[in-house]
Amino acid sequence: MFKGGWRACDIPDLTGRRAIVTGANSGIGYHTALELARHGASVVLACRSAERGGAALERIRTALPDADVALASLDLADLASVRAFADDQGGQRLDILVNNAGVMAIPRRRTADGFEMQFGTNHLGHFALTGLLLPALRAAPAPRVVTVTSMLAWAGRIDFDDLQGERRYGRWRAYGQSKLANLLFAKELDRRVAEVTSVAAHPGYAATNLQLVGPRMAGERFTERLMKAANGLFAQSDADGALPSLYAATAPDVRGGACYGPRFLQQRGLPTQVRTPPAADRQDVARRLWEVSEKLTGVTY
Numbered sequence: 580m581f582k583g584g585w586r587a588c589d590i591p592d593l594t595g596r597r598a599i600v601t602g603a604n605s606g607i608g609y610h611t612a613l614e615l616a617r618h619g620a621s622v623v624l625a626c627r628s629a630e631r632g633g634a635a636l637e638r639i640r641t642a643l644p645d646a647d648v649a650l651a652s653l654d655l656a657d658l659a660s661v662r663a664f665a666d667d668q669g670g671q672r673l674d675i676l677v678n679n680a681g682v683m684a685i686p687r688r689r690t691a692d693g694f695e696m697q698f699g700t701n702h703l704g705h706f707a708l709t710g711l712l713l714p715a716l717r718a719a720p721a722p723r724v725v726t727v728t729s730m731l732a733w734a735g736r737i738d739f740d741d742l743q744g745e746r747r748y749g750r751w752r753a754y755g756q757s758k759l760a761n762l763l764f765a766k767e768l769d770r771r772v773a774e775v776t777s778v779a780a781h782p783g784y785a786a787t788n789l790q791l792v793g794p795r796m797a798g799e800r801f802t803e804r805l806m807k808a809a810n811g812l813f814a815q816s817d818a819d820g821a822l823p824s825l826y827a828a829t830a831p832d833v834r835g836g837a838c839y840g841p842r843f844l845q846q847r848g849l850p851t852q853v854r855t856p857p858a859a860d861r862q863d864v865a866r867r868l869w870e871v872s873e874k875l876t877g878v879t880y
């Protein structure tokens with residue numbers, strides 16, 4: 580449950596605003612894009628798969644015939660694709676960027692550029708994308724960047740000696756590192772780029788494909804079934820999981836550098852803002868991660 584009564588119907592009018600949502604073909608990203616469009620924003624669904632992205636586009640167009648939505652190709656696990664997307668989309672003003680796409684606890688894989696897949700997709704891809712879209716964000720009157728993190732950031736550690744899991748790879752370890760990197764990035768972006776309000780969002784536990792992809796890739800049919808059952812029993816819907824991202828992207832009272840999320844993590848007196856792990860406030864680590872990310876991606880800002 581997110582902030583007692585706050586619901587998608589509380590999103591303010593977004594007419595005239597332009598938004599990009601990564602990984603918008605499913606789960607939390609789909610509902611984030613749907614609700615932004617429902618409230619008048621012009622929304623770009625930034626998706627890896629043309630087929631799944633096209634299906635999501637059609638679903639939104641069917642639900643909202645007057646919506647201003649478009650599909651664009653983006654593979655965060657390929658910096659050439661990130662650059663091509665930014666070249667294509669960066670020419671227009673951008674009010675809201677939601678860095679939502681992600682993979683969780685998958686077997687060891689590499690991105691097109693040779694990075695560990697979870698760190699490469701969840702953090703480095705979004706780091707490069709945000710930097711390349713910065714001129715478009717700066718052209719907006721009150722630009723906002725939302726980066727989606729997770730409870731698993733609490734278990735995360737940035738291992739600068741083995742960022743790519745070459746010496747030791749653990750599926751959950753790599754996910755935790757990537758989600759802590761998302762938080763460190765969201766806070767550091769807010770400190771570095773004064774014109775942009777950068778915040779993090781934490782969905783809580785929502786039933787999506789996220790929990791099924793890792794076991795499926797590993798051929799673990801039993802774990803996949805178990806995850807599906809747990810999703811059915813314990814998780815909130817993907818639409819509810821999108822509420823923190825939507826709040827972070829649209830509420831007028833968000834605070835740069837803060838994280839918005841489910842009630843069980845909310846701070847007293849700060850109804851929508853949630854605690855973040857102490858590791859996320861290590862500015863020395865955030866600075867070093869930024870420098871390493873610039874070096875690895877070749878995107879400096």
Ligand SMILES: NC(=O)c1ccc[n+]([C@@H]2O[C@H](COP(=O)([O-])OP(=O)(O)OC[C@H]3O[C@@H](n4cnc5c(N)ncnc54)[C@H](O)[C@@H]3O)[C@@H](O)[C@H]2O)c1
Nearest residue numbers: 602605606607627654655656680681729784785787788789
């Ligand atoms: N579902 C949860 O309980 C939960 C909890 C905490 C955090 N999150 C975070 O929420 C975000 C959304 O996940 P979800 O739960 O909706 O899962 P999901 O699997 O439905 O959505 C993930 C999206 O990311 C996209 N994606 C994956 N790799 C990509 C790539 N290389 N390039 C472009 N897009 C790519 C997928 O195609 C998909 O659309 C993720 O960042 C995830 O870490 C989810």
